[in-house]
Structures are given as C-alpha cells and as structure tokens.
Amino acid sequence: MGNDAHTPDAAASVDFEQVQSTAQFKELRKRHRSFVFPMAVAFLLWYFAYVLLADYAVDFMSTKVWGNINVGLILGLLQFVSTFAITGWYVHYSNKRLDPIAKEIRDEIEGHEFDKHGNRVGGATK
Amino acid sequence: MITIATAVDVAALKETTLLNMGIFGIFVAVTMVIVLRASRNNKTAADYYAAGRSFTGSQNGTAIAGDYLSAASFLGITGAIAINGYDGFMYSIGFLVAWLVALLLVAELLRNTGKFTMADVLSFRLKQRPVRIAAAISTLAVCFFYLLAQMAGAGSLISLLLGISDWGGQALVIIVVGALMIMYVLIGGMKGTTWVQIIKAILLIAGAAVMTLWVLAIYGFNLSSLLGAAVETANNPAVLNPGLQYGKTETSKIDFMSLGLALVLGTAALPHVLMRFYTVPTAKEARKSVVWSIWLIGLFYLFTLVLGYGAAALVGAETIKNAPGGVNSAAPLLAFYLGGPLLLGFISAVAFATILAVVAGLTITAAASFAHDIYASVISKGKADADTEVKVARRTVVVIGVLAILGGILANGQNVAFLVALAFAVAASANLPTIVYSLFWRKFTTQGAVWSMYGGLGSAIILIIFSPVVSGGATSMIKDANFALFPLSNPGIVSIPLAFFLGWLGTTIDKKREDTAKQAEMEVRSLTGVGAEKAVDH
Numbered sequence: 001m002g003n004d005a006h007t008p009d010a011a012a013s014v015d016f017e018q019v020q021s022t023a024q025f026k027e028l029r030k031r032h033r034s035f036v037f038p039m040a041v042a043f044l045l046w047y048f049a050y051v052l053l054a055d056y057a058v059d060f061m062s063t064k065v066w067g068n069i070n071v072g073l074i075l076g077l078l079q080f081v082s083t084f085a086i087t088g089w090y091v092h093y094s095n096k097r098l099d100p101i102a103k104e105i106r107d108e109i110e111g112h113e114f115d116k117h118g119n120r121v122g123g124a125t126k
Numbered sequence: 127m128i129t130i131a132t133a134v135d136v137a138a139l140k141e142t143t144l145l146n147m148g149i150f151g152i153f154v155a156v157t158m159v160i161v162l163r164a165s166r167n168n169k170t171a172a173d174y175y176a177a178g179r180s181f182t183g184s185q186n187g188t189a190i191a192g193d194y195l196s197a198a199s200f201l202g203i204t205g206a207i208a209i210n211g212y213d214g215f216m217y218s219i220g221f222l223v224a225w226l227v228a229l230l231l232v233a234e235l236l237r238n239t240g241k242f243t244m245a246d247v248l249s250f251r252l253k254q255r256p257v258r259i260a261a262a263i264s265t266l267a268v269c270f271f272y273l274l275a276q277m278a279g280a281g282s283l284i285s286l287l288l289g290i291s292d293w294g295g296q297a298l299v300i301i302v303v304g305a306l307m308i309m310y311v312l313i314g315g316m317k318g319t320t321w322v323q324i325i326k327a328i329l330l331i332a333g334a335a336v337m338t339l340w341v342l343a344i345y346g347f348n349l350s351s352l353l354g355a356a357v358e359t360a361n362n363p364a365v366l367n368p369g370l371q372y373g374k375t376e377t378s379k380i381d382f383m384s385l386g387l388a389l390v391l392g393t394a395a396l397p398h399v400l401m402r403f404y405t406v407p408t409a410k411e412a413r414k415s416v417v418w419s420i421w422l423i424g425l426f427y428l429f430t431l432v433l434g435y436g437a438a439a440l441v442g443a444e445t446i447k448n449a450p451g452g453v454n455s456a457a458p459l460l461a462f463y464l465g466g467p468l469l470l471g472f473i474s475a476v477a478f479a480t481i482l483a484v485v486a487g488l489t490i491t492a493a494a495s496f497a498h499d500i501y502a503s504v505i506s507k508g509k510a511d512a513d514t515e516v517k518v519a520r521r522t523v524v525v526i527g528v529l530a531i532l533g534g535i536l537a538n539g540q541n542v543a544f545l546v547a548l549a550f551a552v553a554a555s556a557n558l559p560t561i562v563y564s565l566f567w568r569k570f571t572t573q574g575a576v577w578s579m580y581g582g583l584g585s586a587i588i589l590i591i592f593s594p595v596v597s598g599g600a601t602s603m604i605k606d607a608n609f610a611l612f613p614l615s616n617p618g619i620v621s622i623p624l625a626f627f628l629g630w631l632g633t634t635i636d637k638k639r640e641d642t643a644k645q646a647e648m649e650v651r652s653l654t655g656v657g658a659e660k661a662v663d664h
Contacts, residue, residue, distance in 0.1 A: 016643060016646040016647040016650045020650055025650060025653075025654075029653060033566075035230075039230055040230050040231060043223065043226050044390065048386070050219070051216070051382065051383055054212075055369075055379040055382060056379070058367060058368055061367060062364075067350030067351075068350045068366060072366075073215075073353075073366070076212075076215055076219055079222070080424055080427075083222055083225070084421070087229060087417055087421075090229060091417055099410065102653060105654045105656070106655055110656065
C-alpha cells in the first residue's frame with residue numbers, strides 16, 4: 001500500500017451503493033453539506049449585497065468614517081476578512097468533523113469490509 | 127504634489143531596457159535549470175500531466191497563486207485603481223471571494239474523483255463520449271480565450287517595458303516568449319510548469335510587498351494620508367468612492383453585477399486552476415493548496431490597493447494614461463518612481479515571467495485536455511497506451527504554442543481585455559453548473575450535462591459577439607460596424623442562470639436514468655477519497 005500507483009485499485013470490488021446507504025456515510029454527507037451549502041449561500045449573498053451597495057448606494061458607501069477611510073473601503077476590507085475567516089473556519093471544521101469519519105470509512109472499504117453483495121467480510125486490516 | 131507627479135520621466139524608461147532584459151534573462155536561466163532537473167522523472171502520464179501528484183499543499187498553493195495572478199491582475203488592477211480608484215478595488219474583491227467556491231464546493235471532491243482533467247470528473251458517472259467531448263471543447267475554448275489575451279497583453283507590455291514600439295520588434299519578442307513557453311512545457315511537463323509558477327509567484331508577491339511597504343513608509347504607514355494624497359493628485363475626491371467606472375449608467379451598473387457573477391462563479395471552474403488540484407497526493411493537500419492560495423492572493427490584492435492609490439498619488443493618473451502601455455503602466459511607473467531603474471527592471475522582469483508562467487499553465491491544460499479527453503478517450507476509444515497519449519500531448523503543446531504565437535502577433539494592439547472576462551464567463555456558464563450538479567445532484571443526467579455545457583458555452587460566446595465590446599462603440603474591436611444587440615459587455619448574468627436552467631431542464635425531461643451504482647461510487651469517492659489517484663513513487 002501507500003505511494004504506488006501500480007497497486008490494484010483497492011476500491012475496484014467495493015459495493016458503493018452499500019457504503020452509500022450506511023448511517024456512517026450518511027452522517028459524513030450530512031456534516032459536509034450542512035456546512036458547505038449554507039456557507040456558500042452566505043458568502044455569495046454577502047458579496048452581492050456589497051456589489052449592490054457599491055452600485056446603488058454610492059452616497060452611503062462614500063460616507064467618511066475616519067480620516068479618508070469611508071464605508072466602502074471598510075466593507076471592501078471586510079470582504080477580505082470574511083474570506084479569510086470562512087477559510088479558517090472550514091479548515092477547522094474539516095479537521096475536526098469531516099476528516100476523521102472520512103478516514104474511518106476509507107479504512108473500512110480499503111480493508112474490504114464490504115464485498116459485491118454488500119456482506120461484511122472480515123475486519124479492516126488497519 | 128504636482129511637482130512629484132512630473133518627477134517620473136517616461137522617456138527615461140527606455141534607457142532601462144537592457145537592465146530589464148538582463149533580469150528577465152536571469153529568471154529564464156534559473157527556471158530552465160530547475161525545469162531540466164525536474165524533467166528527469168517525467169516518465170508516466172501522471173508525471174507529465176500531474177507532476178506525479180508529488181507537490182505539497184503549500185507548493186501547489188503558491189503555484190496556483192502564480193497561475194492566477196496574471197499580468198492582467200498585477201498591471202491591470204493596479205492601473206484600474208490608479209485611474210478609476212475604488213472601482214478597480216472592487217475587481218480584486220471578486221477575484222478573491224471566488225476562491226471560497228473552489229474551497230467549499232470543488233477542490234477536494236474533484237481531487238478525489240478525477241485523474242488529469244476536468245472532464246474526468248464530469249464524465250465519471252455520465253456517458254463518457256458526449257460529456258467528455260463537451261467538457262474538452264469548453265476547456266479548449268476557455269484556454270484559447272485566456273491564452274490569446276495573455277499573448278496580446280505581452281505586446282503592449284513590450285512597448286512599455288522594453289521600449290520596442292515597432293510591430294516587427296514586438297512580434298519578435300512574442301515569438302521569443304512563446305518559444306520559451308513551449309520549451310518549458312515540452313521538457314518540464316506539469317512539474318516544470320509548476321516550478322516556474324512557484325518561482326514567479328514568490329518574485330511577484332515579494333516585489334509587490336517591497337513596493338507596498340515603500341509607499342506606506344512615504345505616508346508614515348497611514349492609509350488615510352495615502353488616500354488623501356491620491357485625492358489631491360487626482361484633484362477628485364470621487365476616486366475613493368464607488369461608481370467612477372461602473373456607476374455611469376444603469377447599463378454599466380448591471381454590467382458590473384454581471385462581471386461580478388462571472389468572476390465569483392468562474393474561478394472555481396477555470397480548467398487550468400482545476401488541473402492544479404491533481405498535482406498533490408491527497409484531497410487534504412488540495413484543501414491546503416486552496417487555503418495557501420487564498421492567503422497569498424488575498425495578501426497580494428491588499429498590496430495592489432496600496433500600489434494603485436500609491437501610483438495615483440505619486441505618479442498621477444494623467445502621466446499613467448499618457449505613458450506607452452496606458453493603464454497597464456501604473457505599476458512599472460510607480461516602481462521607477464520609488465526605486466529607479468533597478469526596481470523597474472525587477473518589476474518588468476516579473477511581469478514577463480508572469481506572462482510566461484500563466485501561458486505555460488494554460489498550454490499544458492489545453493494539451494492534456496486534447497490528448498487525454500479527445501485523443502485517448504474519443505479518437506482512439508481508450509485503446510491508446512499512456513506513452514502514446516503523452517506523445518500526443520507533447521505534440522499538442524507545440525501546436526498550441528505556435529497558435530498562441532500567431533494569435534498573439536495578430537491580436538497585438540487589439541483591445542482584447544474582454545477575452546479574460548469572456549474566459550471567466552464561459553467557465554462559469556459552461557463548466558460550473560455541470561461540476562456542481564454532477565457532484566451534488568443525484569438525478570443529474572447526461573442530457574442535462576450536455577445541454578448545460580453547450581448552452582452555457584454557446585450563449586456566452588453569442589452574447590459577446592453581439593455585445594458592445596465587439597462592435598458599435600468607440601473602444602470596440604470592430605469600430606465601423608454596429609451589430610451590438612446585447613447591451614452588456616459581460617454575458618454572465620444571462621448565460622450563467624441559463625446554463626443552470628438548461629442543466630435542470632435537460633435532466634428533468636430526460637427519460638433515461640443514469641447508473642445508480644456509478645452515482646454511489648462517485649459520491650462515496652468524492653467525500654472519502656477511497657480509490658483516489660495516488661502519488662507516483664519514484
């Protein structure tokens with residue numbers, strides 16, 4: 001195993017429909033989607049709200065807050081901040097909530113716990 | 127302030143030509159040695175297309191930044207801020223925020239299910255032939271538009287940085303740049319291309335960082351004073367407010383939204399960006415790549431904010447507009463103002479390296495798509511062995527390189543800035559809906575994919591042809607004719623929703639069902655990484 005492209009594909013004989021229907025996989029899918037979908041919607045809405053403000057609320061965006069720094073510049077820089085924050089948040093979430101369960105499923109499959117007929121055969125060779 | 131503005135003597139720029147060429151020559155020599163060393167291990171298709179999947183996340187993230195931060199971002203955005211103020215800055219925000227789509231929805235799932243190209247993922251559970259052909263066509267279209275824009279941009283850079291203004295001289299430089307690029311890609315494959323991008327990204331970001339600190343130091347590290355100085359030189363307080371460029375009319379406002387949509391949804395569907403995710407060993411490294419690139423790209427765009435306003439304050443919009451190269455000359459002129467010929471030489475060399483690296487990335491992507499998707503899977507119906515496929519890919523590199531050189535010479539001097547926006551719009555319309563549907567929508571079918579891809583590609587191109595960028599305006603490509611039936615310069619706001627709609631429609635009225643076992647396999651693989659392509663062990 002490991003870094004060799006020529007090992008036979010460990011996943012070739014796996015019944016993926018069986019894996020797909022396990023509670024463990026459903027949990028992984030739920031955790032993934034319940035994070036990425038709302039987050040994608042949120043940042044897209046926030047970005048387009050910003051674009052609309054820049055397009056149609058020029059006076060508001062031009063309001064000086066401190067020295068020559070106006071609302072538009074602050075909101076623009078906040079787009080940078082939110083992008084960095086979501087990136088950090090996703091990495092943290094993946095490490096804690098997605099990677100461990102994905103690794104468990106992967107180890108089980110690569111140890112051939114399921115055959116073509118969906119039967120559990122033997123334990124994972126960890 | 128006015129006296130400072132005239133301190134930049136544009137004519138003096140030409141005296142630094144030899145220095146610029148010297149620094150660029152050193153870059154070429156160093157990268158060529160690295161490419162030759164990297165090419166020793168180019169044996170298999172995975173080596174040639176995906177660098178043996180052996181780069182780390184941080185290396186690949188730096189290479190992605192090198193691939194993404196084209197001359198258009200560096201020179202274009204700095205110039206746009208220097209001249210149009212805040213609206214130039216809004217440009218860079220779209221370019222950055224877009225990476226969240228790649229991070230959250232695309233990068234890891236794609237790394238887990240594909241091999242070399244975008245089409246690998248799209249055709250995973252659908253019918254191979256029609257989907258692969260459609261994906262390859264849109265890949266080639268995006269690469270072609272992007273490539274042509276870069277090569278044509280090289281022409282105007284040459285006139286600015288090397289002081290070569292005659293057509294023949296510029297053509298010669300385009301040929302040299304193209305020939306160098308062909309050598310890099312031919313010899314080094316993805317590994318060589320990646321190293322060129324990494325070195326270029328480090329030089330570009332370091333150069334921009336030095337200039338940024340320099341500008342900030344002039345204003346006592348006070349952003350507000352810098353902005354004040356920009357207002358004073360421009361003699362126009364509106365440079366700090368949105369709307370100078372896009373706020374003119376109702377159409378231009380909608381045009382900006384259309385552009386924003388294409389930027390945000392197009393980035394994660396650019397084939398040359400997607401292909402970079404295959405150069406790392408695992409999905410986790412693909413995630414790390416995106417995180418690195420988000421930090422580097424974000425940092426870089428923050429620099430361009432300072433550089434743009436710095437150029438506006440220290441060089442002045444009038445001087446920039448009147449210099450050879452126009453808007454694009456803001457960053458080089460600022461470099462000359464700050465550090466004299468040496469810094470200008472360095473920044474100019476970096477700008478050339480930028481074109482070289484981006485063009486190389488596009489070429490290897492297009493060649494891989496042709497050899498892997500069209501030749502191996504469609505023409506020879508999967509019977510070609512990997513060696514033949516790589517041979518075809520290498521020949522394609524030469525063909526694409528020659529086409530890029532010819533296109534660059536022909537398009538030199540043309541207003542082709544819209545080609546980059548078009549590349550993003552095509553990527554967002556033709557590729558993104560199908561990527562998202564095939565990763566997340568269980569019922570998605572071949573008919574939906576084909577409708578969405580051709581519909582998105584076709585509508586984006588047709589709308590551009592009938593838009594003011596091609597005809598009917600003072601800055602149009604064809605000034606004498608007017609067939610601009612579509613008012614917007616950017617087709618995204620129409621073509622992207624249309625492509626999503628066609629994907630949905632094609633699927634819901636499709637009587638055929640796709641293989642549920644394949645769907646299960648794709649879903650399990652994409653989320654867990656089971657059976658994902660492993661790194662090549664040398």
